Amino acid sequence: MSFREDSDDGRDLRKPFLHTGSWYRMGSRQSSSIMGSAQAIRDSQISVLACVLIVALGPIQFGFTCGYSSPTQSAITKDLSLTVSEFSLFGSLSNVGAMVGAVASGQIAEYMGRKGSLMIASIPNIIGWLCISFAKDSSFLYMGRLLEGFGVGIISYTVPVYIAEIAPQNMRGSLGSVNQLSVTIGIMLAYLLGLFVEWRILAVLGMLPCTILIPGLFFIPESPRWLAKMGMTEDFETSLQVLRGFDTDISIEVNEIKRSVASTTRRTTIRFAELKQRKYWFPLMIGIGLLVLQQISGINGILFYSSTIFETAGIASSNVATVGLGAVQVLATGVTTWLVDKAGRRLLLIVSSTGMTLSLLLVAVAFFLKGFVSADSSFYSILGIIAVVGVVAMVLTFSLGVGAIPWIIMSEILPVSIKGLAGSVATLANWFTSWAVTMTANLLLEWSSGGTFTMYMVVSAFTVAFVTIWVPETKGRTLEEIQWSFR
Incomplete structure (x- = not known):
């Protein structure tokens, strides 16, 4: 055809x-030269x-x-x-x-x-x-x-x-x-x-x-x-x-x-009562779950207040460090673009969220220990460097999967008949969570930097479990095949 x-x-x-x-x-076969160049x-x-x-x-x-x-x-x-x-x-x-x-x-x-x-x-x-x-x-x-x-x-x-x-x-x-x-x-x-x-x-x-x-x-x-x-x-x-x-x-x-x-x-208008069917509620649950977990991992709190975090860690040139953090995010996301159709969505999500968990654990421990060490000691400076390395590693591992893939999976798994309604709900959940994290991150950091990163670490650990148990692999399947699998 x-x-x-x-x-x-x-x-x-x-x-x-x-x-x-x-x-x-x-048109009809009018210009072989045009058609030849068009073929390439x-x-x-x-x-x-x-x-x-x-x-x-x-x-x-x-x-x-x-x-x-x-x-x-x-x-x-x-x-x-x-x-x-x-x-x-x-x-x-x-x-x-x-x-x-x-x-x-x-x-x-x-x-x-x-x-x-x-x-x-x-x-x-x-x-x-x-x-x-x-x-x-x-x-x-x-x-x-x-x-x-x-x-x-x-x-x-x-x-x-x-x-x-x-x-x-x-x-x-x-x-x-x-x-x-x-x-x-x-x-x-x-x-x-x-x-x-x-x-x-x-x-x-x-x-x-x-x-x-x-x-x-x-x-x-x-x-x-x-x-x-x-x-x-x-x-x-x-x-x-x-x-x-x-x-x-x-x-x-x-x-x-x-x-x-x-x-x-x-x-087609889908009534809310119809969302009880597995072919609707299961992909919707996965889409909302991934987009909400993406935000409550604390990424926007870290990016929005990275200068404050770096200052707390003892880095003098916090603005330069923030630009460097942005560069790391671009490079890591570029790697994801190359990997996602080779390694698969599910594997990258597991690797990404596991890396985030370990990175956030490193940052949390560093900030907790800083509270018990003299500010004049060399160990205090080392802990600051460890905290910065952990933050950079968290952003890097986030960008390798959790940053991009939830949006990809959401666009792939929602059935065409509910994509408008379900997509709005999932996107709203993402933005509401982003707003809540952004509004509370600065207050939480003032309360306890170590405690804040510990909470973010727990969320990342839960993301690993969520992906392992519920998220299907969608690599190499048409949108129609993905949607039929939920039936």
Whole structure:
């Protein structure tokens, strides 16, 4: 069932995708040179890679929003005469906005499509950065941060779902990891640029990812699985053919997708009572569990307050150490992108959470012992170095699996009929937990650094057990095969 076979009647069709936004030519064999060069492009699967690179601008925006508050705190509080508590509120409002965005994300993505959802998310992000850039008082700062958070909440759900739905099964893990890799790149960019430009210019630079994303969305196809669910059969097959290459036989994949959505209607509404069925509650439990455990491991508390943690450990150049921590996170996430389709999701999650447990144990012991050692002793300095090594190791091992893979698995295991509702619930749970951790981490660190890291260690140890007992391996399986396995 080749795309070209359908066009052998000689018609020269040239049109934009009504629902996919990509221009394509499906014609008779007019130019062998064009077809020859196109063959090389198809063989390299450039269509899917290009789509992923374009939507990856959304997670870069996500990361930039997360990292913006760290290098700008002193300048903003000075210029706008803010108190520490007022700036803390500014930082936390992105999580509040993201919770609102998470609630809406599933339904927006279901009714407006994955691309339409990203378009909607980009607009409040751009407006939010403008509000911050031109802020004269705290009210504009707060409004801008809420708008950014709203857009980020939608992006955090939509991008991994879109990537999972367009990617071939042998590339889905690696391409899905690009989502988290882009987030870490965004954080790193905010840290680095914040060292060289003032906060208003940094806010203007924050608009660039979404400003580029909007026109980019017009040149990539919509998710074929969403089109199939909405009953747009012709557009669904066309989108899939463009993604897989014009000469690729897509008949098997088309039939699998059609069979998967055959039991659903265009506007299927799942009642809460139906979630009691194992095929619904089990994948939902896994998705929510992984995303909640990802956050209560304390990662955002560590990243948001890394400077404070390094100062407590006795490191003088805490800002430089924070940038170094961001670099470690980017590199480790890049390794995950390469490993996830080779080692598998489940194994990487177990290795990652086990490494986090051991790293957090090291940090907790170091901080506990510092309380019993004289600050003038050499052992005190050694304990500080051990604590820093443990924090870096925790971020590194987190990035090797727990950072990226929960989003990949969530996008893979949720059945198409409940993906909107269940995805919103899982994303909301993630953002609510992130907000709770971010709000309490500083207070917990003041109470007891050793006690705080001990609690995070217990959560990481529980994550190991959770993955070992309940999380299935999804490597090398189509989305339809994964969803049928829960039946």
